Amino acid sequence: MYHRIKIATLLLLAISGIAASHAQIPRSSDLEESGPDQRRDLSLPGSRLVINPYNFRIPPGQKNASAYSNSPMIPLNAGYLSTRAPHRELPDINVLHLQQASPGHTFVTWQASLEDPSIWEPSDGISVQVSEQGLEAHISKQTRQDVQSLRFKEPITADLDDSRYLEIVIPQASSLWAVKLHRVGDASDRTIRQENTGTGTYCFDIPAETGWKGRQSFELTIYLIGRGTDMVMSHLSLRGIKKKSLFMADEFHTQWEPHQLSFQGSYADGTSIAGFDFLYDNETLVRSFRVTKPGKSPIVTSGKYNGALVKINRSTLLIQSGHYNYVVSFKLPSAGEITFYRNYTDLVAGQNPLISPPETGYWSVSGIFDSSPDTNILISYSFADPYLPTDSLIKRAQQPTANPSIVGKQLQKRRLFWDDLLKSVPHPSHFDIHEVESKGVEPADIRKAYYKAWVFLAMNVLSSDPTNFPYPQIVTGKPSLWAEGHSDAPFSAAWESFIGMQLYAYIDPEVSWAAFSGLMSLVDDTGVLGGESLPSRKAQTALLLYRLTGDKDKLAQNYPALKRYMNWRLRYPMWVYKEVSLLSETQKDADFVVSALIDLQALDTIASILALPADQTMWTAKRQQFFNHYLSWFWEQPDAIPVQLYDTETKRRAAGHAIWVTSGLAIDVLTYPQLTGMMKLFNEQFDPGENFAGFPMPKYPEMAFTARGLLARGHRAQARQLMECGVRDIVRSGPIFAEQYVPGFPPYGDGVRPSIFGMAQLIDFVLLLGGKDYLSPVSLRTDRVK
Structure with missing residues (x-):
């Protein structure tokens, strides 16, 4: 399912248009990034592996993905998204040094x-x-x-x-x-x-x-x-x-492409190397490099590990961590030997080498290289959950190193995979900024960022876990290793992941339906979906999936869980992080209420599709009642400026974030006099000359609801300016696909990074600016790229 792009003929015609100009569609290699602001993560749809995970808890603006992942050791870093593992980041599983001196101290x-x-x-x-x-x-x-x-x-x-x-x-x-x-x-x-x-x-x-x-x-x-x-x-x-024995590169460079991460390094003695890292398959990483200019000293390859290390043979190592296992395989000539070190300083000094591996430390090999230049050196890493047989894991890891000619074919397969995916996504007719200052952002920049957003989305598909969760996931952000969702599906946030399902349905609706059904299967009898409790996009997602596929059976299958969840959400329209015991029936958040009101409208439509007139009447009544609460909770007076937070017990209100309040413009039944205060709030904050149009904390869902509300109410110029600012400033951020953004100079990502939200804002706004709304598939059926 994950190794092909599965597009129904109807969707292909609806989204791309058979007359689309292929000159506008980039290939994988056209999206290359280099320099200090390049993205560094890499994965495949369905894979639990990600190269170069990023610690999103680093304060925004301090250390980007390139600075976090790169160093003169030219490291290969990995993450493995195992459901139950407490630790999923594996830094420095391969590093490269020049051995220029005898052992030190x-x-x-x-x-x-x-x-x-x-x-x-x-x-x-x-x-x-x-x-x-x-x-x-x-x-x-x-x-x-x-x-x-x-x-x-x-x-x-x-x-x-x-x-x-x-x-x-x-x-x-x-x-x-x-x-x-x-x-x-x-x-x-x-x-x-x-x-x-x-x-x-x-x-x-x-x-x-x-x-x-x-x-x-x-x-x-x-x-x-x-x-x-x-x-x-x-x-x-x-x-x-x-005294050091090993030395890092004097100079190094890296590049990112959807199918590979390439690198070059040069050392003090004149030695130069070049290579690349990529996903050989969903379970295996391969590092391939060669000495392009030999110097006087050999290159040493080493790897950090933590766990029980078993030396299978002279060129194969098995590391067992308890929650996942992985095997390292390489070719070792007869003169070469593996040595082990307890820590990094011993490794660099060449001091205290060990024949038997300690429980945590480094393995190191210096005799792995052919003496002639341009000989490719292969090191493969294959991962598996601990319940899978180690024999098959060992064979899988040894396959690339035993058959070097296959590596090039696999890399070409990865490149063609991304080329095909890029052809399959919606192709906007233009990427121009017309109504706000471009601040140096060119249409070509937006075009590349748009297609990189689809690549990031596809990389975020996670395979099913047969033991804990037999459904795929479209996760919050693989490279961020975010894992605060339900314990059986920790990588799926019950907000970002539903947005991801909506967009991924234009690539593979079967996977989106399966991911949706999986998360809804976790809604318990009381209506709770475990993990971080976030604003609802569940009914809206189900309705879009139905409209794209016409699958009424799946809609009916998920309806009971949708119903349970919504009845719970109406009682608790508030944020809860982990501790459900912190739930309060008095605390109300407009951001949650707006999302619930829009989902209630979708539930009304779903009940009609499923021919459930009593339920449809029920949802209509509940929506009206909840809307009345919305007006009384967040407006002190009917024409006052609304706020985000209200407590029904203390009667206290708090302003919150403006864009999180103006998302209420998307509620179709919101009218005057309350609309007067809502528009006043928007206009007081709105400044198209500022980054993100003057709105702090510009998170995608609220930006999108606000933009759609403005469009529906005839404020076309303001809607376009808001969206153009959103597109422009995400591109200026790197583009970093972040949970939210800090409107700095330039703007930079904040919160979970990378995240579905930044990707979704870019895709959605580029399409909306072209007059196409992915939430209304009919609007895309006549879409043609000029």
Whole structure:
């Protein structure tokens, strides 16, 4: 299902038009990006693997995907979206160095005692004890604060020119964790590890992360995030390297294309390399590279791992992590040997090589290369859930390295796959900005970003999990590793994913229906869909899927769950993050109410399609009643400016975000006098000369409802300006497909990154600006690209 583009003839004619100009349709290689702002993630529809995941918890504007993923080690980073795994990011599974010297020497200048809890100062909600594994920290389930800290009581003093590396070994952790340093006399902390999941051996280059040099005194604090979670630390020290054996590239460059990530590196002795990483199949990553200019020294390839490592043979390694397994395969000549190191500093110094692998560390190979230039070196990584046989996993990983000629054919297959997908999506007739200042954004820039948005959407399709969730998912953002949804489908947000289903239906409606049915199967008897509780797009999605496919059986199959969910949502139109116990029947959020009112209208239509007149009458009545509540909750006076938040018990109102309120323009029954205040709010905030038309927190659903409401009410010029600003400024952001955006100079992504929302805003607004609404398939049936 996932290895082909399955388009019904009707949809192909409806969306693309048989007269479409193929000159306007890019190929995969036409979308290449390079430079410091390039995207770095790569996946395939259906794959659980993603190359170069990104920690979206990094504050916006601080470190983009390229800076996060790239380094002079030319790393291959991976993520594996296993349903139950607490940690899914695998950094540096392959790194490249030049071996330019004999083994050197490492030293330790400071080491924390992990056998004496008294030298640590825990915050109020955390308890600390010593075990055989190390220092254990546990956050109470009853604590009021989700974020807790563990501070080393005494300042650490060291010469960072000599001992620049902070090494931490975390054998076990269910919490997110971060590391911050506070230099004596400074006003603020320096974060050297942003909050993230993860276990294993970590090495942080303090001067590189902070800019500090020479002798410094600083405090060290480890932050843990998550009530009821814990972390174990078995080692903490400051280390230096007296003499290095391995050296990183003096210069390196990378490029992104939908089918591959290519790279080049040059080293101090004149050695140059070039290569690429790609998904050989849905379960296997391949790194292929060659020495394009030989120098005096050999290249060494190494890989970080965490878990039980089994040496299958001289060129095959099996790593078992508990929640997933993977195999590394490469060709090793007779003279070559695999060596192991406990940490990064030992690896770089070539000190303390081990014959038997430790539980966490690095494997390394120096004799893997043919002496002649232009010989392709292949390293493959194949992943599987732990219940699958390891024999088949080993064979799968060995296939690319045993048959090098197949690698080129597979890469060409990937390129053709994306070429075909790009042909299959809706093709707008123009990508111009007419009614706002372009700020340097050209139609060609918008065109490329538009097609990259479809690529990102397709990459976000996740295969079914036979053990936990036998349905595909269209996830919030594979590279972000967002996993706050229902425990059986953690990667699907009950907002973004439904938007993704709507758009992906124009590529493969069967997958969208299956993904929709899967999430709706998780709605329990009380109407709750577990995980983060978000505004509803469920009935709207079902109605669109029906209109595209005419499948009344699937509509009827999902209707009971739609009904249960909506009756629950009408009681709780508010945001809930994880803790359903925080539900309140008094807190009301206009953003949730607007979405529910639009979904109620869709439910009314669905009941009519299914010939359920009593239900149709019920939905009509409930919508009118809920609309009356909407007017009384968010308008203090009928012609007042509406607000976003209201509490029925305290009677308090809060303004919230303007665009999250003006989304109410999409409600067809909203009229004067309330419409007067709504338009006043919009006009007070609206400024087409500003980024995102002057609206902070410009999240896609609210921007789209506002734009459609303006169009429906005859405010065409303002609607077009709002949408053109949205398109232009997403392109100016990278384009980064983010949950929301900060209207900076230039604008940059915020929240979950990458995310369905940024992609959807770009696609939807480009189509709407051309007069085509994907939510109305009839409007696309006469679409032709000139």
